Every structure is written in structure tokens, then in C-alpha cells.
Amino acid sequence: MSAFNIGNTKVLVTASTRGIGFGIAKVLLENGAKVVINGRSEEGVIKAIEKLQYPYKNNAKGIVADISNKDEAIRLVKESAKSLGGLDSLVYVTGPPKPGYFNELNYDDWEEGVNLLINSAIVLAKESIPFLKESKNPSMIFLTSIAVKEPIPNIALSNVLRISVHGLVKTLSKELARYKIRVNAVLPGHIETERSLQLASDRAKRENRTIEEVLNDMTKEIPLGRLGKPEEIGYTVAFLISPYSSYITGAFIPVDGGVLRSI
Numbered sequence: 001m002s003a004f005n006i007g008n009t010k011v012l013v014t015a016s017t018r019g020i021g022f023g024i025a026k027v028l029l030e031n032g033a034k035v036v037i038n039g040r041s042e043e044g045v046i047k048a049i050e051k052l053q054y055p056y057k058n059n060a061k062g063i064v065a066d067i068s069n070k071d072e073a074i075r076l077v078k079e080s081a082k083s084l085g086g087l088d089s090l091v092y093v094t095g096p097p098k099p100g101y102f103n104e105l106n107y108d109d110w111e112e113g114v115n116l117l118i119n120s121a122i123v124l125a126k127e128s129i130p131f132l133k134e135s136k137n138p139s140m141i142f143l144t145s146i147a148v149k150e151p152i153p154n155i156a157l158s159n160v161l162r163i164s165v166h167g168l169v170k171t172l173s174k175e176l177a178r179y180k181i182r183v184n185a186v187l188p189g190h191i192e193t194e195r196s197l198q199l200a201s202d203r204a205k206r207e208n209r210t211i212e213e214v215l216n217d218m219t220k221e222i223p224l225g226r227l228g229k230p231e232e233i234g235y236t237v238a239f240l241i242s243p244y245s246s247y248i249t250g251a252f253i254p255v256d257g258g259v260l261r262s263i
Contacts, residue, residue, distance in 0.1 A: 023230020
């Protein structure tokens, strides 16, 4: 029985072959949802499906698409709705943008970042709306970052561009409320993923330290004293998809172990 009452809920989770997206998909499947797993690599999608499909009674479907490409993002939504027999929720996750300080990034980096972090969100949301209007419990959840609240060193692209997604979330929460489509954002903090290791490795090289020393410093900054797990982001997403969050829309929810200092 689903703890979140989301059995048979039809969900597209983008960028879900690994990391936070995979953790979200796993939690949703554990609770009886039907989920489309998405990634840019066919190999990555196949491996993710192999891990998820058998234990969860073939409720996991895989679709290869690069969401930073408009035509592929459009196809992804349409094929997901067809494969699932409709769509109840869009869970928007992206792969991480290129790390770097502002002066290290060139104009191509910014253009690629806009396509990955902003344009993809716009296209996926727009294409999902007609299907969500047909759902009895429709929702969109956008995964962003605590960087929208407090900029993080060495990820200028994320600091700047993800804020636009919050503008999109608030706008959609107002405009789509008449269709009972709830729109919210989840802000992950430091989570145990390849991205965290990438950033720790980059910082270690810059500071001539070991990755272990950098990760230890990151952990010390977190009041709960540890990095989060991808599944812990999944639990929040499952709640926001569920009927239990029926009066929540336009919200921005940090899942960060208390690391944010802002109110």
C-alpha cells in the first residue's frame, strides 16, 4: 500500500537515470506510481530500467530524450503520456550545468545553460499542460537548488539561471490554479550524487586539498551533520504529488539538512 496514496499515478521524471532524478523515480515506484524514466543516453536509460523495472512490476518505462533540445522535449512529453495512458504529474529534473566562476564561463556556456535550465522547463511545462488538465490530481514539481536562495561558489550558471525557474513556478501556480494544477519547487541542498563529488573534486584541486577534506568541510556546514540522500528528495516529491498536499501550490521547499541561513 502506498504511504503517499499515489498508487497508479502517472508521472514523467526527467533526467532520472541517476542521482536525484533516479532517487525520486525509485520512491515513486515503491509507492505504486507509474513512472517514465528519462535520460539523454540509451545506455543510461536501459541500465536505470534494469534496476527499477523488475522489483516494481514493470511500472517503469524508459524514454531517451535530451530535454535541452526543444523537439526532443516535446516528443518526450507526448510519448510519456502515450506510454502511461495519460499524465498526472511532471517532475522536472535536469542534469547539472557546467561548474565555474562567472569569469571562467564563455558565452557558449551561458547559451547551453539557458537551454538546459530555462528553455527545457518552459517547453516541458507547456507541453504537459493539456495532459494535466485531464488528470484528477494534476501537479508539476520543479527541482532547482538552494543556490537560488544563497549563491554557491563555483556554480555561477546555476546561481543565475535557476532563479528564472522559480519565476516560472510562481507564474504557473497562479495561472493554472483554475485547472486545479498545483505547481511547486523543491530545492535540494548537498545530496550524495556524482554532482557533489564533481564539485568537491573541483574545489579540492583549487585549494590543493583532498576530496575527503572538502567533503568533511561541507558536512560540517550542515546542521544535521550529513549529506542528504536522493531518496529523501523523493519523499518530498511524493508528498507534493499526493492528495495530501492538495492545498499547496506556488511553494519553494528546501530539502537541505538546515544548511540555508536565509529566512
